[in-house]
Amino acid sequence: xxxxxxxxxxxxxxxxxxxxxxxxxxxxxxxxxxxxxxxxxxxxxxxxxxxxxxxxxxxxxxxxxxxxxxxxxxxxxxxxxxxxxxxxxxxxxxxxxxxxxxxxxxxxxxxxxxxxxxxxxxxxxxxxxxxxxxxxxxxxxxxxxxxxxxxxxxxxxxxxxxxxxxxxxxxxxxxxxxxxxxxxxxxxxxxxxxxxxxxxxxxxxxxxxxxxxxxxxxxxxxxxxxxxxxxxxxxxxxxxxxxxxxxxxxxxxxxxxxxxxxxxxxxxxxxxxxxxxxxxxxxxxxxxxxxxxxxxxxxxxxxxx
Amino acid sequence: xxxxxxxxxxxxxxxxxxxxxxxxxxxxxxxxxxxxxxxxxxxxxxxxxxxxxxxxxxxxxxxxxxxxxxxxxxxxxxxxxxxxxxxxxxxxxxxxxxxxxxxxxxxxxxxxxxxxxxxxxxxxxxxxxxxxxxxxxxxxxxxxxxxxxxxxxxxxxxxxxxxxxxxxxxxxxxxxxxxxxxxxxxxxxxxxxxxxxxxxxxxxxxxxxxxxxxxxxxxxxxxxxxxxxxxxxxxxxxxxxxxxxxxxxxxxxxxxxxxxxxxxxxxxxxxxxxxxxxxxxxxxxxxxxxxxxxxxxxxxxxxxx
Numbered sequence: 001x002x003x004x005x006x007x008x009x010x011x012x013x014x015x016x017x018x019x020x021x022x023x024x025x026x027x028x029x030x031x032x033x034x035x036x037x038x039x040x041x042x043x044x045x046x047x048x049x050x051x052x053x054x055x056x057x058x059x060x061x062x063x064x065x066x067x068x069x070x071x072x073x074x075x076x077x078x079x080x081x082x083x084x085x086x087x088x089x090x091x092x093x094x095x096x097x098x099x100x101x102x103x104x105x106x107x108x109x110x111x112x113x114x115x116x117x118x119x120x121x122x123x124x125x126x127x128x129x130x131x132x133x134x135x136x137x138x139x140x141x142x143x144x145x146x147x148x149x150x151x152x153x154x155x156x157x158x159x160x161x162x163x164x165x166x167x168x169x170x171x172x173x174x175x176x177x178x179x180x181x182x183x184x185x186x187x188x189x190x191x192x193x194x195x196x197x198x199x200x201x202x203x204x205x206x207x208x209x210x211x212x213x214x215x216x217x218x219x220x221x222x223x224x225x226x227x228x229x230x231x232x233x234x235x236x237x238x239x240x241x242x243x244x245x246x247x248x249x250x251x252x253x254x255x256x257x258x259x260x261x262x263x264x265x266x267x268x269x270x271x272x273x274x275x276x277x278x279x280x281x282x283x284x285x286x287x288x289x290x291x292x293x294x295x296x297x298x299x300x301x302x303x304x305x
Numbered sequence: 306x307x308x309x310x311x312x313x314x315x316x317x318x319x320x321x322x323x324x325x326x327x328x329x330x331x332x333x334x335x336x337x338x339x340x341x342x343x344x345x346x347x348x349x350x351x352x353x354x355x356x357x358x359x360x361x362x363x364x365x366x367x368x369x370x371x372x373x374x375x376x377x378x379x380x381x382x383x384x385x386x387x388x389x390x391x392x393x394x395x396x397x398x399x400x401x402x403x404x405x406x407x408x409x410x411x412x413x414x415x416x417x418x419x420x421x422x423x424x425x426x427x428x429x430x431x432x433x434x435x436x437x438x439x440x441x442x443x444x445x446x447x448x449x450x451x452x453x454x455x456x457x458x459x460x461x462x463x464x465x466x467x468x469x470x471x472x473x474x475x476x477x478x479x480x481x482x483x484x485x486x487x488x489x490x491x492x493x494x495x496x497x498x499x500x501x502x503x504x505x506x507x508x509x510x511x512x513x514x515x516x517x518x519x520x521x522x523x524x525x526x527x528x529x530x531x532x533x534x535x536x537x538x539x540x541x542x543x544x545x546x547x548x549x550x551x552x553x554x555x556x557x558x559x560x561x562x563x564x565x566x567x568x569x570x571x572x573x574x575x576x577x578x579x580x581x582x583x584x585x586x587x588x589x590x591x592x593x594x595x596x597x598x599x600x601x602x603x604x605x606x607x608x609x610x
Contacts, residue, residue: 071579115444131441138545139420139437140581145542148576150535151469153457162538162573164456230455233467237450238543240443268467271453274376276445 006295042089056298058102067096102293104128121248169227182216190214229264237271247283311600361603363407372401407598409433426553474532487521495519534569542576552588
């Protein structure tokens with residue numbers, strides 16, 4: 001059996017795991033220097049396993065079609081060839097994958113799907129698309145930027161500079177921004193008491209306040225779910241997947257998020273009357289999905305070779 | 306060399322061609338009866354070629370993953386298993402493909418692309434997606450309904466029942482509808498003289514009037530191109546293709562359509578700053594693209610088997 005390692009590089013923490021006879025993993029701080037990052041990953045891998053056949057590396061940035069990281073915004077690395085550098089250091093093949101794609105692959109395999117789309121609701125809206133069991137990333141890489149599908153021509157300005165991107169409405173940041181706007185308009189909102197101040201609002205607080213019947217939170221949430229449903233329905237019309245998997249902290253709300261989301265998608269016929277209706281699920285692997293996905297990616301690449 | 310036939314079933318005419326040592330083709334009227342349709346296709350194939358190894362059939366409707374036509378709206382056929390019926394009649398393997406996908410495959414191959422998206426602007430907006438040289442149709446078929454990507458949450462009602470679909474803005478029908486609205490508002494529009502009446506407006510007339518400097522036509526056209534650019538940019542963010550190919554009668558306008566469309570897509574960074582910029586082209590195979598694509602599809606299926 002091959003010994004395959006998975007590395008999930010995050011802005012502050014990097015998760016490293018090895019799948020051999022048994023599964024071992026650890027978490028390290030992410031150095032802000034590219035060479036130091038490679039060194040500490042190589043050392044950790046060596047300490048955990050000794051001999052390794054392949055390493056999958058998930059990165060929070062854009063990966064080109066040959067696995068070079070052209071840009072990792074949160075770490076400031078540019079044109080960083082992790083594959084070559086790490087491969088020389090550990091003496092094993094290294095396969096690099098965008099972290100959202102890695103998470104999608106892991107969630108998809110864990111759900112028993114071969115064709116699924118994952119939307120990760122965080123600072124932005126990350127897209128991960130699995131087709132025929134493989135990550136779909138386009139001929140040149142960097143495809144499946146599902147958060148930047150424009151859903152409102154004259155809509156809100158998005159971080160990317162365009163207007164009306166899904167991300168400007170359906171990210172966790174968008175939910176929080178709208179909640180703050182509503183709090184400002186409504187001194188009596190339960191959100192004030194729940195959060196102890198406008199700076200502490202998070203997605204969970206909006207769900208909690210809505211459950212208490214707070215008008216502001218309910219209104220923000222129903223608007224949020226409406227926009228998210230447009231994202232889901234678009235993805236259905238594009239890919240007709242077996243499943244749409246919602247990830248990110250908000251997905252911890254489970255059925256409080258999924259039940260109204262399904263109802264709204266039903267109302268929109270999942271894109272088209274008579275269209276295949278996908279399973280609409282929350283991610284279940286949590287914070288380790290990127291690492292599991294990196295392992296799955298390396299495994300699939302090894303078997304291709 | 307295999308003898309491969311292509312059939313492109315249209316609402317009124319059906320095109321039949323055979324690729325052997327040389328290429329022969331013919332056009333027949335489409336019978337409104339399913340059995341008669343099969344009979345006349347089989348007879349025509351026999352007259353044209355005698356022995357045939359495989360037939361590709363393009364249909365104006367939804368094809369499921371095993372090639373059954375579940376619905377052909379313009380012909381009223383439902384759950385019509387063309388593959389089995391025609392195969393028994395002609396003694397060759399039959400492969401069925403949606404006509405928009407067939408056209409996309411032919412245009413993609415003819416342009417030398419392996420990864421391209423075709424948007425056909427007609428009564429609706431048809432989508433055809435080619436990935437790695439193959440038609441992408443989703444695990445269950447019927448994917449790539451790109452005309453029903455919602456681009457304006459609270460927008461115009463589309464034929465599908467949802468609001469704000471690309472099709473409601475970027476189809477040829479949408480262009481004509483908007484031109485008629487503008488004519489009604491402006492008795493002096495050059496469109497009145499050009500078309501000799503509101504019922505004769507077509508896409509070409511709007512382009513012609515805009516060239517003459519007609520304010521109404523220019524306004525309708527610039528709005529149209531703006532919406533179409535959103536469709537193109539969304540497709541770029543989703544698939545990052547080598548090319549986006551515009552088909553349908555409007556694509557005959559060539560650079561009069563493409564130049565302003567490219568400018569608008571540039572303004573939107575083709576979806577994302579630094580993203581791969583696809584070629585933006587007009588379809589060039591014209592009315593025969595569906596038939597050529599049906600042949601290419603049968604050929605690819607034969608080589609898979």
